[in-house]
Amino acid sequence: MxxxxxxxxxxxxxxxxxxxxxxxxxxxxxxxxxxxxxxxxxxxxxxxxxxxxxxxxxxxxxxxxxxxxxxxxxxxxxxxxxxxxxxxxxxxxxxxxxxxxxxxxxxxxxxxxxxxxxxxxxxxxxxxxxxxxxxxxxxxxxxxxxxxxxxxxxxxxxxxxxxxxxxxxxxxxxxxxxxxxxxxxxxxxxxxxxxxxxxxxxxxxxxxxxxxxxxSEISSSMMYTPLIFKKNEGYHLNVNSIKISGKKLSLHEKGILGTKLSTIIPYTTMESKIYRTFVEAYVKASNSMNLTLVPPVAPFEVCFSSKGVEKKRVGPNVPIVDLTLQSDMVKWRIYGRNSMVFVSDEVMCLGFLDGGLSTKDSIVIGGYQLEDYYLEINLGNSMFGFSSSLLLGQKKCTDFDLSREL
Missing domain, CATH: 2.40.70.10 (Acid Proteases)
Incomplete structure (x- = not known):
């Protein structure tokens, strides 16, 4: 048997x-x-x-x-x-x-x-x-x-x-x-x-x-992209481009950005050159939305005043970050809930960190950016599925807590 x-x-x-x-x-x-x-x-x-x-x-x-x-x-x-x-x-x-x-x-x-x-x-x-x-x-x-x-x-x-x-x-x-x-x-x-x-x-x-x-409730909002398997290095995706408030960052010299998924690191990290370009574009987009920069709070490098910032279902009204995968039709959209970390009642910080110059992966998506998304890893067909932010449908991942004590 x-x-x-x-x-x-x-x-x-x-x-x-x-x-x-x-x-x-x-x-x-x-x-x-x-x-x-x-x-x-x-x-x-x-x-x-x-x-x-x-x-x-x-x-x-x-x-x-x-x-x-x-x-x-x-x-x-x-x-x-x-x-x-x-x-x-x-x-x-x-x-x-x-x-x-x-x-x-x-x-x-x-x-x-x-x-x-x-x-x-x-x-x-x-x-x-x-x-x-x-x-x-x-x-x-x-x-x-x-x-x-x-x-x-x-x-x-x-x-x-x-x-x-x-x-x-x-x-x-x-x-x-x-x-x-x-x-x-x-x-x-x-x-x-x-x-x-x-x-x-x-x-x-x-x-x-x-x-x-x-x-069945979330299948209509799911998008799928191939999983890239790097031998014994975990689950990866190919990110073709990054957009902030709809504007594509100039990262042409990097080509496809090898991107790892992780529950071990708390916040998304980017290779230093990518991070600097990302931060520059994000601050520029935030200025157009009249956000006010304040002194940084470690470990974050970019922080804003949260006074007067409109709060929406998907978090504070700040520039939207899009990770474009195999095409412009398949993008992981990150709203304020997953881009801003509130470090006090009056200060919020950009939840993306500098990962250094010598990194195995251009981007590592950390736990904070994964929260309140429904993520599916299909080992049968080597595909990664992800929903839009569940907050758009007035849901949270706490709704998925179905387990009981033994």
């Missing part, structure tokens, strides 16, 4: 029992994880229940992380059912083939190099498997729970937790690898699509794997 078949079999029994009142078997359409934003670190955190006792473990979301890792000693109760994966096993081979993070050699156990992508620290940890309980949506109800009995993750030492949000015990990888969370769920439940969606906010949001209860 194959591994995937065993997953489906266990899961189906669980839902047949759960739905005994209606006498109809229930097949889930999506797995749902609640996401909260830690305001002190600006990191996004999800809770996963793992082990024999289904201990809750808080994990910082890393959109590009290859797998889940955490401090098993502090996160799992002593009666844990987790099992160490042996070297030369099929599971070990799969894990090592799905990531180029350095793998350690041990004659008995499978080890992977786990990385804290915030502190940039890394260390070896043993590959383990254990039961994971998840919240599911079946098309009508989101109060359903099911288990994956053989979920793979890496155990890491406590020292790797430095820099993570208070209470977080590791990181949850959503990257394009065979042992990332979305891949393992899709493999476990063969009827799931190989895609996941992300809806972040300044408070609560959700990760939805396989489908979404709100897909």
């Amino acid at each position: 194959s591994r995937s078949f065993k997953f489906i079999f266990v899961f189906s029994i669980f839902f047949l029992i759960s739905s005994s009142v209606s006498q109809n078997p229930i097949l889930p359409k999506a797995a749902i994880l609640q996401v909260t934003k830690d305001l002190s670190t600006l990191q996004y955190v999800a809770k996963v229940s793992i082990g024999q006792n289904l201990d809750p473990v808080n994990l910082v979301i890393d959109l590009n992380g290859p797998f889940v890792w955490f401090d098993c000693g502090k996160s799992i109760s002593p009666i844990s059912s987790h099992k160490t994966i042996k070297s030369f096993s099929l599971e070990c081979s799969m894990a090592k083939s799905s990531t180029t993070t350095t793998t350690g050699y041990n004659s008995k156990t499978c080890t992977l190099q786990a990385e804290n992508t915030i502190s940039r620290m890394s260390t070896f940890g043993e590959l383990n498997e254990d039961k994971v309980a998840l919240n599911f949506w079946d098309g009508k109800d989101s109060d359903l729970f099911g288990n994956i009995d053989q979920f793979l993750f890496s155990c890491a030492p406590n020292l790797l937790l430095k820099g993570l949000a208070f209470g977080a015990k590791g990181m949850l990888g959503l990257g394009d690898s065979r042992i990332s969370l979305p891949s393992q769920i899709s493999n476990a439940f063969g009827f799931f699509q190989r895609k996941f969606s992300l809806c972040l906010s300044s408070s609560k949001g959700a990760i939805l794997i396989g489908g979404s209860p709100h897909e």
Whole structure:
């Protein structure tokens, strides 16, 4: 009996029992994880229940992380059912083939190099498997729970937790690898699509794997662009141009701008030359709207007075930023809600930062710019989907918090 078949079999029994009142078997359409934003670190955190006792473990979301890792000693109760994966096993081979993070050699156990992508620290940890309980949506109800009995993750030492949000015990990888969370769920439940969606906010949001209860409501506003896969460097897009208040920036010498998506950095960064051109154009556009520059507030370099600035559904009335993708018809429009950061009652700052001269990526889109957009990463067809700002339809990503406590 194959591994995937065993997953489906266990899961189906669980839902047949759960739905005994209606006498109809229930097949889930999506797995749902609640996401909260830690305001002190600006990191996004999800809770996963793992082990024999289904201990809750808080994990910082890393959109590009290859797998889940955490401090098993502090996160799992002593009666844990987790099992160490042996070297030369099929599971070990799969894990090592799905990531180029350095793998350690041990004659008995499978080890992977786990990385804290915030502190940039890394260390070896043993590959383990254990039961994971998840919240599911079946098309009508989101109060359903099911288990994956053989979920793979890496155990890491406590020292790797430095820099993570208070209470977080590791990181949850959503990257394009065979042992990332979305891949393992899709493999476990063969009827799931190989895609996941992300809806972040300044408070609560959700990760939805396989489908979404709100897909039909927002599908009309979704646009799609190809995902560019740079080997082991995460999810990328090609940005053809940047416009501010409808005017295209002069960035011809750069050509296509390699752009990375990230939940690890709080604000979008740009390569220094691009950033200087961007800031110059933004200040010029703000002058035409009678915005008043004020002294900068770190880490931001450009700040404005918010006195008298009109507040709209999509945030303060400031210059609109467009990231044009494969054509002028496909653009990611950033309104004031996602371009301005209020640092006080009277001061707002441009939430884009100088990423330096020597950067792997021309642009890295950070968490603040991702908030209150519905984002879809489809691993099946290598496409990235994004909605217009949900605030235009008087929605927020808090509306996508459908998960319940186990």
